[in-house]
Amino acid sequence: MSGTLYGLGVGPGDPELLTLKAHRLIRSAGVIAYPAPDTGESFARAIVAEYMPDGATEIAIVIPMRSERFPAQEVYDSAATEIAQALEAGQDVVVLCEGDPFFYGSFMYLFSRLSDRFPTEIVPGVSSLGAVTAAASQPLIAREEVLTVLPATLEESELERHLADANAAAIMKLGRHFGKTRAVLDRLGMTERARFVSHASLPNQNVCPLSEAPETAPYFSMIIVPGKDAHV
Secondary structure (H helix, E strand, O other): OOOOEEEEEOEOOOHHHOOHHHHHHHHOOOEEEEEEEOOOOOHHHHHHHHHOOOOOEEEEEEEOOOOOOOOHHHHHHHHHHHHHHHHHOOOOEEEEEOEOOOOOOOHHHHHHHHOOOOOEEEEOOOOHHHHHHHHHOOOOOOOOOOEEEEEOOOOHHHHHHHHHOOOEEEEEOOHHHHHHHHHHHHHOOOHHHOEEEEOOOOOOOEEEEHHHOOOOOOOOEEEEEOOOOOOO
16 A cells, blocks of 8 residues: 655744644654755755654755756656655655645646655644734735736736736735836835735844835845735
Protein backbone atom coordinates (compact mmCIF):
# COMPACT_ATOMS: atom_id res chain seq x y z
CA MET A 1 0.00 0.00 0.00
CA SER A 2 1.35 3.41 -0.95
CA GLY A 3 1.73 6.32 1.40
CA THR A 4 -0.40 9.46 1.38
CA LEU A 5 0.76 12.78 -0.01
CA TYR A 6 -0.19 15.80 2.13
CA GLY A 7 -0.09 19.33 0.72
CA LEU A 8 0.10 21.18 4.00
CA GLY A 9 -0.39 24.93 4.39
CA VAL A 10 1.85 26.35 7.12
CA GLY A 11 0.49 29.88 7.04
CA PRO A 12 2.16 33.25 6.47
CA GLY A 13 5.03 32.96 8.94
CA ASP A 14 3.88 33.04 12.55
CA PRO A 15 4.08 29.43 13.84
CA GLU A 16 1.05 30.09 16.07
CA LEU A 17 -1.06 30.43 12.91
CA LEU A 18 -0.57 26.74 12.08
CA THR A 19 -3.77 24.75 12.18
CA LEU A 20 -4.07 21.94 14.71
CA LYS A 21 -4.20 19.46 11.82
CA ALA A 22 -1.00 20.82 10.29
CA HIS A 23 0.73 20.61 13.66
CA ARG A 24 -0.37 17.00 14.16
CA LEU A 25 0.78 15.89 10.72
CA ILE A 26 4.16 17.59 11.02
CA ARG A 27 4.81 16.09 14.47
CA SER A 28 4.19 12.58 13.15
CA ALA A 29 5.80 12.96 9.70
CA GLY A 30 8.42 10.53 8.52
CA VAL A 31 9.17 12.41 5.29
CA ILE A 32 8.92 16.19 4.97
CA ALA A 33 9.42 18.08 1.70
CA TYR A 34 9.56 21.84 1.30
CA PRO A 35 10.55 24.55 -1.19
CA ALA A 36 13.96 26.08 -0.59
CA PRO A 37 16.01 28.80 -2.28
CA ASP A 38 19.40 27.98 -3.74
CA THR A 39 20.93 30.26 -1.11
CA GLY A 40 19.71 30.67 2.46
CA GLU A 41 17.17 28.71 4.45
CA SER A 42 13.70 27.55 3.50
CA PHE A 43 11.02 29.92 4.81
CA ALA A 44 8.41 27.14 4.91
CA ARG A 45 10.75 24.91 6.93
CA ALA A 46 11.67 27.74 9.31
CA ILE A 47 8.01 28.28 10.20
CA VAL A 48 7.63 24.73 11.52
CA ALA A 49 11.21 23.80 12.42
CA GLU A 50 10.48 23.48 16.16
CA TYR A 51 7.76 20.90 15.45
CA MET A 52 9.66 18.67 13.03
CA PRO A 53 10.47 15.29 14.56
CA ASP A 54 14.05 14.11 14.94
CA GLY A 55 15.00 11.60 12.29
CA ALA A 56 12.47 12.73 9.68
CA THR A 57 13.73 12.46 6.12
CA GLU A 58 13.86 15.88 4.47
CA ILE A 59 13.44 16.60 0.77
CA ALA A 60 14.45 20.13 -0.18
CA ILE A 61 12.89 21.31 -3.43
CA VAL A 62 15.54 23.82 -4.48
CA ILE A 63 14.11 26.66 -6.55
CA PRO A 64 16.57 29.29 -7.85
CA MET A 65 15.57 32.78 -6.66
CA ARG A 66 16.67 35.02 -9.51
CA SER A 67 15.03 37.09 -12.20
CA GLU A 68 16.18 35.07 -15.21
CA ARG A 69 14.18 32.04 -16.23
CA PHE A 70 15.21 28.63 -14.90
CA PRO A 71 14.01 25.11 -15.78
CA ALA A 72 11.10 25.10 -13.30
CA GLN A 73 9.46 22.04 -14.82
CA GLU A 74 12.66 20.04 -14.31
CA VAL A 75 12.78 21.10 -10.65
CA TYR A 76 9.25 19.79 -10.01
CA ASP A 77 9.80 16.69 -12.15
CA SER A 78 12.83 15.79 -10.04
CA ALA A 79 11.04 16.52 -6.75
CA ALA A 80 8.00 14.48 -7.83
CA THR A 81 10.25 11.53 -8.64
CA GLU A 82 11.91 11.63 -5.20
CA ILE A 83 8.59 12.02 -3.40
CA ALA A 84 7.04 9.21 -5.45
CA GLN A 85 9.79 6.84 -4.33
CA ALA A 86 8.91 7.48 -0.69
CA LEU A 87 5.18 7.09 -1.37
CA GLU A 88 5.72 3.84 -3.25
CA ALA A 89 7.64 2.56 -0.23
CA GLY A 90 4.53 3.13 1.88
CA GLN A 91 5.72 6.33 3.56
CA ASP A 92 3.44 9.33 3.98
CA VAL A 93 4.98 12.56 2.68
CA VAL A 94 4.14 15.99 4.08
CA VAL A 95 4.87 18.86 1.68
CA LEU A 96 5.14 22.20 3.47
CA CYS A 97 3.52 25.11 1.66
CA GLU A 98 3.83 28.75 2.70
CA GLY A 99 0.37 30.22 3.19
CA ASP A 100 -2.22 27.98 1.55
CA PRO A 101 -1.30 25.18 -0.89
CA PHE A 102 -3.70 26.26 -3.63
CA PHE A 103 -3.51 30.05 -3.29
CA TYR A 104 -0.60 30.85 -5.61
CA GLY A 105 1.09 27.85 -4.02
CA SER A 106 3.84 25.83 -5.70
CA PHE A 107 2.31 22.61 -4.35
CA MET A 108 -0.07 22.67 -7.32
CA TYR A 109 2.82 21.56 -9.54
CA LEU A 110 3.44 18.48 -7.41
CA PHE A 111 -0.29 17.85 -7.16
CA SER A 112 -0.59 17.70 -10.95
CA ARG A 113 2.27 15.19 -11.14
CA LEU A 114 1.33 12.89 -8.26
CA SER A 115 -2.34 13.09 -7.26
CA ASP A 116 -3.56 10.69 -9.94
CA ARG A 117 -1.13 8.02 -8.70
CA PHE A 118 -1.22 8.37 -4.91
CA PRO A 119 -3.78 9.22 -2.22
CA THR A 120 -3.54 12.98 -1.73
CA GLU A 121 -4.96 15.31 0.90
CA ILE A 122 -4.87 19.10 0.93
CA VAL A 123 -4.62 20.75 4.34
CA PRO A 124 -5.53 24.43 3.97
CA GLY A 125 -3.56 27.10 5.74
CA VAL A 126 -3.95 30.77 6.64
CA SER A 127 -3.34 32.59 3.37
CA SER A 128 -1.15 35.64 2.92
CA LEU A 129 -4.26 37.61 2.00
CA GLY A 130 -5.90 36.85 5.35
CA ALA A 131 -2.70 37.66 7.20
CA VAL A 132 -2.25 40.98 5.41
CA THR A 133 -5.78 42.25 6.04
CA ALA A 134 -5.48 41.22 9.69
CA ALA A 135 -2.13 42.99 10.03
CA ALA A 136 -3.56 46.13 8.43
CA SER A 137 -6.69 45.99 10.63
CA GLN A 138 -8.51 46.71 7.41
CA PRO A 139 -11.72 45.16 6.08
CA LEU A 140 -11.23 44.55 2.38
CA ILE A 141 -14.68 44.06 0.84
CA ALA A 142 -18.27 44.51 1.95
CA ARG A 143 -21.78 43.90 0.67
CA GLU A 144 -21.75 43.21 -3.10
CA GLU A 145 -18.22 44.43 -3.77
CA VAL A 146 -15.97 42.19 -5.85
CA LEU A 147 -12.36 41.46 -4.87
CA THR A 148 -9.70 41.31 -7.60
CA VAL A 149 -6.45 39.50 -6.75
CA LEU A 150 -3.55 40.34 -9.05
CA PRO A 151 0.12 39.37 -9.39
CA ALA A 152 2.32 42.43 -9.82
CA THR A 153 4.25 40.45 -12.42
CA LEU A 154 1.58 41.32 -15.01
CA GLU A 155 2.48 43.70 -17.82
CA GLU A 156 1.82 47.28 -16.74
CA SER A 157 -1.02 47.74 -19.21
CA GLU A 158 -2.75 44.57 -18.00
CA LEU A 159 -2.31 45.54 -14.36
CA GLU A 160 -3.86 48.93 -15.07
CA ARG A 161 -6.76 47.43 -17.00
CA HIS A 162 -7.70 45.06 -14.19
CA LEU A 163 -7.32 47.67 -11.47
CA ALA A 164 -9.41 50.21 -13.37
CA ASP A 165 -12.34 47.78 -13.23
CA ALA A 166 -11.81 46.69 -9.60
CA ASN A 167 -14.03 47.46 -6.62
CA ALA A 168 -11.28 46.27 -4.29
CA ALA A 169 -7.90 44.71 -4.98
CA ALA A 170 -5.00 42.78 -3.50
CA ILE A 171 -1.71 42.95 -5.41
CA MET A 172 0.84 40.25 -4.65
CA LYS A 173 4.38 39.31 -5.68
CA LEU A 174 5.62 42.89 -5.54
CA GLY A 175 9.41 42.71 -5.26
CA ARG A 176 11.01 44.35 -8.30
CA HIS A 177 7.54 45.18 -9.68
CA PHE A 178 6.76 47.55 -6.81
CA GLY A 179 7.58 50.79 -8.61
CA LYS A 180 5.48 49.85 -11.61
CA THR A 181 2.54 48.96 -9.38
CA ARG A 182 2.73 52.22 -7.43
CA ALA A 183 2.77 54.20 -10.65
CA VAL A 184 -0.36 52.44 -11.89
CA LEU A 185 -2.22 53.05 -8.63
CA ASP A 186 -1.20 56.71 -8.70
CA ARG A 187 -2.55 57.15 -12.22
CA LEU A 188 -5.83 55.54 -11.24
CA GLY A 189 -6.24 57.68 -8.12
CA MET A 190 -6.21 54.62 -5.84
CA THR A 191 -3.13 55.42 -3.74
CA GLU A 192 -5.03 57.30 -1.05
CA ARG A 193 -7.00 54.25 0.08
CA ALA A 194 -4.24 51.68 -0.54
CA ARG A 195 -2.24 50.01 2.24
CA PHE A 196 1.21 48.40 2.07
CA VAL A 197 2.05 45.36 4.20
CA SER A 198 5.27 43.35 4.26
CA HIS A 199 6.19 40.25 6.29
CA ALA A 200 2.67 39.94 7.70
CA SER A 201 2.51 38.09 11.06
CA LEU A 202 6.31 38.18 11.53
CA PRO A 203 8.31 40.26 14.03
CA ASN A 204 9.56 42.54 11.21
CA GLN A 205 6.06 43.18 9.90
CA ASN A 206 5.59 46.60 8.29
CA VAL A 207 2.16 48.18 7.79
CA CYS A 208 1.59 51.66 6.41
CA PRO A 209 -0.38 53.71 3.91
CA LEU A 210 0.99 53.12 0.42
CA SER A 211 1.94 56.79 0.23
CA GLU A 212 4.34 56.22 3.14
CA ALA A 213 5.79 52.89 1.95
CA PRO A 214 9.53 52.44 1.39
CA GLU A 215 11.00 52.78 -2.09
CA THR A 216 11.55 49.04 -2.44
CA ALA A 217 9.45 46.07 -1.42
CA PRO A 218 10.36 42.48 -0.56
CA TYR A 219 8.73 39.58 -2.37
CA PHE A 220 6.69 38.82 0.77
CA SER A 221 4.67 42.01 0.60
CA MET A 222 1.27 43.05 -0.66
CA ILE A 223 -0.77 46.12 -1.49
CA ILE A 224 -4.44 46.08 -0.61
CA VAL A 225 -6.99 48.54 -1.95
CA PRO A 226 -10.15 48.24 0.16
CA GLY A 227 -13.51 48.64 -1.46
CA LYS A 228 -15.27 51.94 -0.80
CA ASP A 229 -17.94 50.19 1.30
CA ALA A 230 -15.28 48.49 3.42
CA HIS A 231 -12.82 51.37 3.78
CA VAL A 232 -12.25 52.55 7.35
